[in-house]
Amino acid sequence: MPRERGASCAQGYILIRPKVSEDALVDNIDARSPVTLHRGVSIPRLGLGVFRTGAGRATRDAVLAALDAGYRHIDTAHIYGNEAEVGEAVRQSGVARSEIFVTTKLWNDDHGYDPARRAFDRSLRALGLDTIDLYLVHFPVRGNRPATWRAMESILSEGRARAIGVSNYMEHHLDELLGSATIPPAVNQIELHPFLQQRGVVARCRQAHIAIEAYSPLTKGRRLGDPRLAAVARKVARTPAQVLIRWSLQKDFIVLPKSASKARIVENAQALDFELDDETMRTLDALEDGTRTAWDPTSVP
Numbered sequence: 001m002p003r004e005r006g007a008s009c010a011q012g013y014i015l016i017r018p019k020v021s022e023d024a025l026v027d028n029i030d031a032r033s034p035v036t037l038h039r040g041v042s043i044p045r046l047g048l049g050v051f052r053t054g055a056g057r058a059t060r061d062a063v064l065a066a067l068d069a070g071y072r073h074i075d076t077a078h079i080y081g082n083e084a085e086v087g088e089a090v091r092q093s094g095v096a097r098s099e100i101f102v103t104t105k106l107w108n109d110d111h112g113y114d115p116a117r118r119a120f121d122r123s124l125r126a127l128g129l130d131t132i133d134l135y136l137v138h139f140p141v142r143g144n145r146p147a148t149w150r151a152m153e154s155i156l157s158e159g160r161a162r163a164i165g166v167s168n169y170m171e172h173h174l175d176e177l178l179g180s181a182t183i184p185p186a187v188n189q190i191e192l193h194p195f196l197q198q199r200g201v202v203a204r205c206r207q208a209h210i211a212i213e214a215y216s217p218l219t220k221g222r223r224l225g226d227p228r229l230a231a232v233a234r235k236v237a238r239t240p241a242q243v244l245i246r247w248s249l250q251k252d253f254i255v256l257p258k259s260a261s262k263a264r265i266v267e268n269a270q271a272l273d274f275e276l277d278d279e280t281m282r283t284l285d286a287l288e289d290g291t292r293t294a295w296d297p298t299s300v301p
């Protein structure tokens with residue numbers, strides 16, 4: 001019999017109704033409730049990222065640890081080279097497939113209608129799954145974006161992905177896509193943390209009802225030692241990583257921290273269990289300084 005996992009975080013439901021800062025344009029976020037995407041698809045607000053977790057045992061163990069700790073959302077990509085291990089862990093976990101939200105992404109070499117469809121099939125095979133919950137265009141590569149999106153729409157229409165979206169799309173990429181798409185993207189996954197808040201693209205997504213996913217929410221670890229962040233963490237008796245994840249949740253972002261350590265995977269999930277007040281959110285908002293840890297899509301036409 002499969003073992004029931006995830007009791008630690010999935011049970012003990014706490015209704016969290018943070019007051020969020022004005023610019024978040026949202027109120028009454030329950031961090032444990034899923035976000036509802038277009039067509040009623042539910043996506044958990046906290047997901048485990050597996051970029052650079054590495055193929056093989058490290059990814060399998062991280063995904064199993066996350067599912068055991070109550071995560072129900074895993075974010076991978078073809079280019080991470082670990083889709084097979086993600087799929088293996090999903091199957092081994094004992095958690096019903098229907099309870100786990102799996103995202104993967106179309107790599108830059110695979111743009112264009114036929115290449116994108118082939119890339120999807122390859123990812124599906126690698127994951128060993130029948131459907132992918134969310135398939136994202138990884139980066140707004142110049143040239144073939146309209147044909148690529150038509151392929152994404154065809155995959156959705158066939159029911160092989162439950163939702164489709166984009167990643168690293170800035171306002172001008174979104175405007176182009178929204179101007180031509182039959183089916184709009186459900187999600188835009190971008191780098192977001194207090195040091196890089198991308199307010200323009202966030203506002204554009206909200207206006208178009210595109211759910212926002214925060215990648216590199218821990219700044220890849222680079223700013224965890226910032227003294228102002230450390231002061232907030234001391235004040236609320238949490239770790240800097242938990243404060244950053246909580247900031248994302250209270251901004252109504254779906255948040256994707258990566259860790260390969262079981263202890264830190266559990267630590268990061270505990271961001272669901274506390275609240276930052278308005279003043280603390282404003283202190284964190286003031287940390288914006290343009291720190292970018294990943295590629296900058298702004299200049300891609």
Ligand code: NDP
Binds near residue numbers: 259
């Ligand atoms: P994160 O911002 O999540 O930071 C990960 C780093 O922080 C790792 O070094 C990790 O080390 C460390 N860490 C994790 N938890 C803690 C903790 N509690 N205390 C101290 N250190 C901690 O980086 P990523 O860039 O990986 O972003 C997260 C996910 O977002 C990716 O895995 C991927 O899924 C997605 N992503 C998407 C991109 C895109 O273009 N669409 C680009 C980049 C990321 P350790 O593992 O040792 O715990």
